[in-house]
Amino acid sequence: MRTLAIWSIKGGVGKTAAAVNIAHAASLGGTRTLLWDLDPQGAASFYLRVPAQLEGGARIVVDHTTDLGWHARPTEFDNLSLLPADFSFRRLDLELDATKKPRKQIARRLEPLTPRFDLVIMDCPPSVSLVSEAVVRAADAVLVPVIPSTLSIRTLEQIRAFVAEHGHGRTELLPFLSMVDRRKAMHLELCESCLADASFLRTVIPSASVVERMGLTRAPVAATQPSQPVAMAFAALWHEIASKLRGSQ
Ligand SMILES: Nc1ncnc2c1ncn2[C@@H]1O[C@H](COP(=O)(O)OP(=O)(O)O)[C@@H](O)[C@H]1O
Numbered sequence: 001m002r003t004l005a006i007w008s009i010k011g012g013v014g015k016t017a018a019a020v021n022i023a024h025a026a027s028l029g030g031t032r033t034l035l036w037d038l039d040p041q042g043a044a045s046f047y048l049r050v051p052a053q054l055e056g057g058a059r060i061v062v063d064h065t066t067d068l069g070w071h072a073r074p075t076e077f078d079n080l081s082l083l084p085a086d087f088s089f090r091r092l093d094l095e096l097d098a099t100k101k102p103r104k105q106i107a108r109r110l111e112p113l114t115p116r117f118d119l120v121i122m123d124c125p126p127s128v129s130l131v132s133e134a135v136v137r138a139a140d141a142v143l144v145p146v147i148p149s150t151l152s153i154r155t156l157e158q159i160r161a162f163v164a165e166h167g168h169g170r171t172e173l174l175p176f177l178s179m180v181d182r183r184k185a186m187h188l189e190l191c192e193s194c195l196a197d198a199s200f201l202r203t204v205i206p207s208a209s210v211v212e213r214m215g216l217t218r219a220p221v222a223a224t225q226p227s228q229p230v231a232m233a234f235a236a237l238w239h240e241i242a243s244k245l246r247g248s249q
């Protein structure tokens with residue numbers, strides 16, 4: 001089982017859009033995928049039509065007497081399950097902090113899921129917290145959406161330092177360009193400079209209104225509009241990530 005965290009310090013950069021569409025792309029290829037919605041806002045749960053409620057709330061993350069997989073819900077798609085968010089996740093830091101080894105909790109909770117899933121994708125809240133430390137510790141790779149702006153690129157440097165400090169040594173940092181508008185000269189310029197950095201994934205996710213419409217369709221783009229360029233871009237992004245995850249095994 002491979003674990004992928006989608007995280008950034010910034011909000012509104014396309015983490016949840018990427019989490020849902022990449023999870024769906026993976027499931028289409030037969031990968032048994034669990035999307036874990038760790039954001040108390042519950043946007044990934046909403047998109048996949050699963051109520052953002054958990055019996056037991058944030059405690060289930062630290063309660064080792066129960067099986068985390070028990071809370072996974074099927075979605076409308078084969079091979080795609082969702083571990084829903086709960087509003088109590090806003091206090092997840094406190095739950096982790098009350099344990100002996102807070103930074104190891106998420107990795108330990110995921111371990112027993114190995115026989116059931118090939119891939120766990122964690123859609124993270126935009127914070128720098130104990131939750132982020134535990135997520136980064138649990139992840140084989142951290143996927144970071146970067147919108148083309150000078151501030152986002154600065155943020156990426158902070159993320160790089162954070163992952164170097166809190167990862168498990170082999171944690172891969174995978175930045176990718178998100179919400180790119182090719183009509184903007186500034187976007188094109190910044191894309192070029194980002195792609196000169198070999199650590200950036202080559203696939204660029206365009207800004208597309210069909211992604212915004214996911215709030216209405218409540219489905220991954222490829223499920224409703226498979227021929228849209230952005231649907232194909234998310235599939236290509238998943239294939240690039242999958243080859244990185246295989247390479248690091
Ligand atoms: N590729 C995209 N093109 C257009 N709009 C996007 C794209 N990705 C995300 N959005 C929109 O931007 C907003 C923030 O995206 P979201 O995925 O929720 O970001 P985050 O999870 O980082 O906070 C949402 O309204 C979403 O519909």
Ligand SMILES: [Mg+2]
Pocket residue numbers: 015016017039043124
């Ligand atoms: Mg989000």
